[in-house]
Amino acid sequence: MSTHDSIPFLDLVTPHRELESELTRVFQQVLRTAGFIGGPMVEAFEKAFASFCDTKYSVAISSGTDALRFALMACGVQPGDVVVTVPHTFIATTEAISQARALPEFVDIDEQTYNMDPEKLREYLESQCAADESGKLISRRSGKAVTAIIPVHLYGQCADMDPILELADRYGLIVIEDACQAHGAEYFSRKNNRWMKAGSIGRAAAFSFYPGKNLGACGEAGAVTTNDAALAEKIKMLRDHGQAKKYYHDVEGYNGRLDALQAGILHAKLLHLAKWNAQRRERAAEYNRLFAAADAALVPPYEPSWSRAIYHLYVVRTEDREGMMAHLKKAGIGTGIHYPIPLHLQKAYSGMGYLPGDFPVCEKVAAQIVSLPMYPQLTLEQQKRVVEEIVRFNESLALAKPTSGESIELATAERTA
Numbered sequence: 001m002s003t004h005d006s007i008p009f010l011d012l013v014t015p016h017r018e019l020e021s022e023l024t025r026v027f028q029q030v031l032r033t034a035g036f037i038g039g040p041m042v043e044a045f046e047k048a049f050a051s052f053c054d055t056k057y058s059v060a061i062s063s064g065t066d067a068l069r070f071a072l073m074a075c076g077v078q079p080g081d082v083v084v085t086v087p088h089t090f091i092a093t094t095e096a097i098s099q100a101r102a103l104p105e106f107v108d109i110d111e112q113t114y115n116m117d118p119e120k121l122r123e124y125l126e127s128q129c130a131a132d133e134s135g136k137l138i139s140r141r142s143g144k145a146v147t148a149i150i151p152v153h154l155y156g157q158c159a160d161m162d163p164i165l166e167l168a169d170r171y172g173l174i175v176i177e178d179a180c181q182a183h184g185a186e187y188f189s190r191k192n193n194r195w196m197k198a199g200s201i202g203r204a205a206a207f208s209f210y211p212g213k214n215l216g217a218c219g220e221a222g223a224v225t226t227n228d229a230a231l232a233e234k235i236k237m238l239r240d241h242g243q244a245k246k247y248y249h250d251v252e253g254y255n256g257r258l259d260a261l262q263a264g265i266l267h268a269k270l271l272h273l274a275k276w277n278a279q280r281r282e283r284a285a286e287y288n289r290l291f292a293a294a295d296a297a298l299v300p301p302y303e304p305s306w307s308r309a310i311y312h313l314y315v316v317r318t319e320d321r322e323g324m325m326a327h328l329k330k331a332g333i334g335t336g337i338h339y340p341i342p343l344h345l346q347k348a349y350s351g352m353g354y355l356p357g358d359f360p361v362c363e364k365v366a367a368q369i370v371s372l373p374m375y376p377q378l379t380l381e382q383q384k385r386v387v388e389e390i391v392r393f394n395e396s397l398a399l400a401k402p403t404s405g406e407s408i409e410l411a412t413a414e415r416t417a
């Protein structure tokens with residue numbers, strides 16, 4: 001057993017202790033006005049979050065899953081349409097598609113960024129779809145019309161949006177960003193020759209404020225961002241029982257509003273988000289340096305020149321993932337796997353007819369990834385101990401089997417460039 005203090009995978013207590021008086025004030029304000037649902041606190045947060053994302057509008061929603069569902073519906077995705085996404089994401093991405101009564105289909109991810117591979121998307125659109133007599137793009141797999149794409153900005157890093165948008169444009173498809181893990185991540189668009197914020201690149205984007213996110217509520221919360229005024233209005237109706245005016249229901253909607261308390265809490269925390277994201281980037285750079293110096297046998301995260309990631313998660317790849325996690329657990333260090341089973345192989349989707357081997361990159365990555373402790377309050381000493389324990393584990397492995405056969409591609413030096 002280690003004599004050190006344990007290092008949690010995620011520390012949600014420290015930031016809330018630090019902000020206790022600010023957050024308590026929000027709670028008092030809500031109690032004193034009894035404005036629990038909607039109202040000025042929600043509107044103020046929406047304005048501030050839109051400004052943070054460089055968008056004209058943000059619509060606060062009760063969760064990221066509903067934000068994604070409402071965005072799909074408001075953008076005009078119809079029941080029975082196909083929405084293309086990746087199998088390497090949290091199931092909420094595909095749940096939102098199904099709940100909009102559309103059908104998810106997958107394309108594989110890029111082995112370095114773990115996000116949608118635009119080349120695989122191109123192959124899918126060119127060879128697995130065909131235009132019908134009316135010009136609609138039909139998926140050969142399901143016989144249904146393909147109408148939208150959801151690239152996921154996983155772990156806080158944007159997908160390569162330029163080629164995805166270009167393909168979407170060529171095929172007339174809607175692009176909705178799943179930015180649920182990417183509050184403040186930036187993408188350099190070669191086409192626009194400027195850095196763009198996650199959430200401002202597609203037609204609309206969904207964010208989650210689940211407590212563990214870079215911007216987390218003290219409960220469930222989400223938002224849609226967009227530059228389209230009509231779309232923002234439609235989403236406001238969908239979240240509020242289809243009404244623009246009380247008890248006048250233009251459509252059947254949902255109970256998908258955000259509580260004023262959560263909006264107030266998020267607004268208070270939003271003022272710290274840029275600093276927290278910068279601290280996460282520093283922690284990630286520190287891990288990269290420590291792993292490179294230790295010549296550790298693992299693949300660190302890859303950040304292309306067009307990306308400024310905000311490290312919602314710091315994910316490495318290693319050959320003996322289970323062994324490494326067990327070793328770290330014994331040393332009191334928390335880890336996670338995001339995500340162990342690709343969506344196309346989940347029991348919930350067994351009816352879709354996908355098979356092992358259909359998305360080989362995703363399947364390979366899912367078997368090797370480990371998420372290490374990552375949060376703004378993580379200290380250099382804690383990071384050093386995480387790296388030391390990983391090196392110790394690797395040494396014990398090397399002793400146990402001196403000549404291991406095939407090894408994971410560990411181009412550590414070139415990947416941290």
Ligand SMILES: Cc1ncc(COP(=O)(O)O)c(C=O)c1O
Pocket residue numbers: 063064065066089090092093152178180181207208209210221222
């Ligand atoms: C990639 C991704 N999409 C969607 C969601 C759904 O967000 P929520 O949990 O707020 O419904 C999450 C959150 O966990 C997520 O990580």
